[in-house]
Each structure stands twice: as structure tokens, then as C-alpha cells.
Amino acid sequence: MTAAPAPLPVAGERHREADLHAFCTAALRAAGAEPETAEAASRAMLHGSRIGVDSHGVRLLDHYVAVIEGGRVNARPALRFTDGAAAVSSLDADHAHGARAAYAAMDRAMEKAALYGMGAVAIRNSSHFGAAGAYALQAAEKGFIGLAFCNSDSFVRLHGGAERFHGTNPIAMGVPVEGEDPWLLDMATSAIPYNRVLLYRSLECALPAEVASNQEGHDTTDPHAVDMLAPLGGAFGFKGAALAGVVEIFSAVLTGARLSFDIAPMGGPDFATPRNVGAFVMALTPGAFLDETDFNAAMTRYRQTLRASRPAPGDRVMAPGDREWLVAEQRRREGIPIDPATAQAFDRLAARYGLPRPKPVAG
């Protein structure tokens, strides 16, 4: 048992982060995106690729180009904030790329947190924003505790349920740790991510028990039979389903966005109609609650003690984010690997838009 799932195995070419960032931005601009959108979407993708969340990394470039060209995502959105009260705001994202909306929303939540101790922004008329952790990290890097939620099209059954109901509805939280990488959580409330099913399918491996179901809602370990994911918790899946509900209430009920079961599939075939995905971000100022020195000392001690907690024989313990920072360090040295399908998409996009195709690092 590992402390957390490893990044998906990716073989083949590896790239410098800056090169990938430049190519993503150029391709999105070529597809018609305004500069802010191209930058935000690239920043979010590189967050995923940097820390090993490859499902939400540059693999998404091809998809994001398609939804901008198709019109589902507004290439030139006019974001509109409405402050219903001093510490909170609602963002009508005008069908922006989700990253464009969420980075702007977290900036505003931090402004409010600096003034009032905390701030939150409810986002509607948005779209896929990549890894929720990107926005939690955005806050933590500025010294705030950041939280980010979003919903998505239905893919996870309820506990005892036999049809898709919630999205994979992630919970992300970032906490600053003085002089060190932040504490960073980014977890789906489903038992496993759907990408894990696809991986096991390609490897012809049996899934773990109680993580996915067939069309009748029966548990299955056959990755080819999977129609929906189980909520986190196995026999205690009512907890995972309830956590998905927490995310749904923040991201959809409180924002006026679509509920997960009303959202069109991310994968199309319709790439022209906006989906009205919702999201919710929150920032808290530690120094508004207690002396900042005390906060820093407690957070450092908490994480240090956690890392030193006695492991089971042959096992290890890690704090949320630790695996990601290790991957990031490795990728800084060795480059960011991309999978063959993404490499082919790069070829296509480079040819189509007449862009220089990023060159892999040597090795």
C-alpha cells in the first residue's frame, strides 16, 4: 500500500515546464483565446503537469483548444463580480475557461480575506477548471488558507445508488507553511479517479474492490464493465457521497450553476453549448485568527510531527502534498513527461497553427 497513488506511468518524451507553458499559451491564442484566458488555462495545466497530476496536465490542451474553437468556452469572456455582502462575491464567468474564472475569483477572495479575515466567491457560468488544487495553492503561496470546490458532469453513484449522480466533485485546500512548500490537499470525493479505470483497462488489470460499478450499480472489478464510480469510503460510502454533496452545495446550489446531473458530458459530442459548471473558492487570513507567529509554529510542528509518525512495517506516512512536491522536484530536474497521445496532439496543433512544436529535453 502506498501513501498515495503514483502519477500515471508516462513513457517517452520529456519537456521543460517553460517550453510546455509557452506552447500551451500559443496554441490557445491561436485557437482564438484572449491573452488572460490562454495564460490562466496554461498555468492551471502546468500546475497539474508539474506535480504529477497528469490527468489534469497538458494532456488537456487538445480538449481546451476544441472547446474554445467549438464555442462551448468563451474565448473573450467579460467576468462580472457582484458583491452581495462585504466578504463575499458572486462571479458570473460568462462561460469563461474555468481557470480564467477561478484564478480571478481566488484573487478577489484573497482581497476580501485581507480586509475582512476571510472571503469567498461563488462562480457560475464557468467550465472545466482543471485541478482544484491549483487555486488552493494560489492562495497558500500568498499566505492565505485557500479552499476550492467544483462540480462536474455526473459520474459517481450515491451510496446504495445505481445511477450516476454527482460529479467527481473535488475538495482542495492549501495551507501556507513558513519557508516550505504548502500543505496541499486535492482529492476527488469518488473512490478513485476515472483515469484510473482507463489505466486499468489498458493494462487489463482488475480494479480494487468497491471502487466502481456496472450499469446496474453492482460493484465490479472489471475495468471494462465500469459505468460509474463509487463514492469514497467503500462500505462507508455514505461519507464519500455526503462529501460530494458538500461540494455540490457550495459549487452549484450556492452559485446558481447547474447541478452535476444537469451538466452535459465534458467529452462531447457537443462542444458548442456552454455547460454552466460551478465552482466555489474561499480564502482565510491566518493572522486574523491568531498571532501569525503562533500559526506558523503550530503548522510547522503539525506537519513535522505527522511526517515523523511511526509507519506500519514496510509502509510510510506522508502529509498531503508531499508526494506532489517530490514529483515536482524530480520533474524540475528531469523534465515533464508527456504521454504518446499528448505528443501526437502537439504535432497536430503545431502543424495546424504553424507553431514551433516543443522540443523534448535530451536523455
Add this chain to the structure above:
Amino acid sequence: MTAAPAPLPVAGERHREADLHAFCTAALRAAGAEPETAEAASRAMLHGSRIGVDSHGVRLLDHYVAVIEGGRVNARPALRFTDGAAAVSSLDADHAHGARAAYAAMDRAMEKAALYGMGAVAIRNSSHFGAAGAYALQAAEKGFIGLAFCNSDSFVRLHGGAERFHGTNPIAMGVPVEGEDPWLLDMATSAIPYNRVLLYRSLECALPAEVASNQEGHDTTDPHAVDMLAPLGGAFGFKGAALAGVVEIFSAVLTGARLSFDIAPMGGPDFATPRNVGAFVMALTPGAFLDETDFNAAMTRYRQTLRASRPAPGDRVMAPGDREWLVAEQRRREGIPIDPATAQAFDRLAARYGLPRPKPVAG
């Protein structure tokens, strides 16, 4: 597989809620508690007993009397709020009963939410507050979204860990639903509650897999061998451990309270020394984020659609809180059952303080 664990089986006498409330208040007053403390502790216990969370119901009266008499809990605390910013506050609870502190903190969080859209209070120098759901419900009943967290003495290992690290660190959230009982979540971030272990011990039953460990951190299904609980999630326990971390950061790091692994055991033997347990409450005003009519419509539709989601054959789906409201309705009709040990404690407390012992309802 049931949608949620049933209340612990309790046989024997049953009581009217008002009678239990009056007896709890009288016993706590007799033990020296000021009126506000006696009322708050009784209110929190009756919340647990009303909805079937018997582990946090009137069973706790005997314990609360002991900690007030012993001095661990301050019978006459001077609560001190400090507002570090407009929307947030810190409460030094002066070693109050946890319910006294948390009800007052949520009242203040709601005042702030009414003014600023949301409000939060970080609580330090507190003590066991019973079921976290009591304070989430307090907010939901007034039309706010309420969140409540607390930490406690260590009882849950980390993922891959072999020693007690986090408390059972609950997450509670209550959401108002127009004209109906609130949506109510109150879940420990451990795989199961410790009371479940004790129940299986008394029944000589094997535990489910992956919910508890022996002293070496190895999974065990033998309830007699259990030394610590596993985090929620089984093979994906890094998620449960991370959620416990979310609660720990809010309840202890951000409050200046003790970290779980520094808190003396709830069960004594020392009942004289304050434990400095932490908690955190937050309230959000739906109408500050979107039109209240739209919020109400979306929340109602969300829960109705959830309840109607297709169940697996022979199974059922429920929304968070649904089981509790069913139990509450049954107990309104039939009375609240108490277990034999609690009945004996009532006898002792009544004799000791010269109080009328509550009379069971007929049947």
C-alpha cells in the same frame, strides 16, 4: 449494506425529551455549572439523543458531571471573543464546556454572516462539545449554511501509519431546506466510530476489513485487538487522513488550541486539568451569494433528485440527515431509549443530588 449505520441498539426504558433535558440541566446545575453551561450541554446532548447519535447523547451526562466536578471543565467560564477582522473572531473559551463555547461561537458567526455574508469563529481553550452536527444544525435552523469542526485526543492512525495521530475529527455541515428538515452532515473522518468497536466487542463480532488496527498498526477485524482506528477510505485512506488534517488545521492550528496528539485522553484518569480542545465554526448567508428564492429552489430540487436517484437492487439512497430525521420522528412518538449503563448513572445522580429521577414513558 445500509445507507448509513443505524443507531446503536438500546433496549430498556424510554423517556420524553423534555424530561431528559430537565434532568440533565438539573444534574449539571447541581454539579456546580452556571445556568448557561447546564443549558448548552443539555441542548447538545439532547441533539444527539433526539436524532439517534446515542454515543453523543445523554449517555454523556455522567461524564460531563465528572469533568465539571473535577475541574477539567470550568463551571463558570468567562468567554472572551477577540475580533481579528470584521468577519472573523477568536474565542478564548476559558475552559468552558465545549457546547457552551460552540453555541456562543456559532451565534457570533451568524451575526457576522448576517453583516458580511459569512463569519467564522476559532475556538481555543475549550473541551468536548458532543456532536458537531448540533452547531451546524443551529445555523441551518436560522437560515444559514453552518459548518463545525473540532479535534480531540488521538485515536486514528495515519494512512500507512502505526500510531494514533489525529482525533476522530468530525466534519459537520447543515444547510437549510425551505419548509423542511435541513440537509445535515455529521461525520467522523475515521473509518468507523470507536463506539462501533465497543459494540462489536460486546457482541463478539468481527469488524469489517480495513477499519481498525492493532498496536503495530496492522489491520485487524478482532474488536478486542483494536488499538486505533483507520482513517476513512480503506486502501484510499490517504483521503480520510487528509480530511482529518483539514479539521485539525481549522480546529487546532488556526485556533491556538492543542494538536490532537497533545490532548489528554477524554476518559481520564485526570479529570482536573483542562485539555484545551479546539473547534471552529463558520456560517454563510445564502442570500449574499444569490437570490434566496433561487437558492431554495436549487437546494430543494437537489435533495429531491438525490432521494429519487435509482437505488441498487435491495438497497436505498438517503440524503445526509434523512436517517436522523426518521429516528427523531420515531423518538418523538415513542420516547428516547437509554441504555442500561445510562439508566444506572441516572439513579446515582438522582440519589446523590436529591433530584427527581426521570420516569420512563409507558410501553
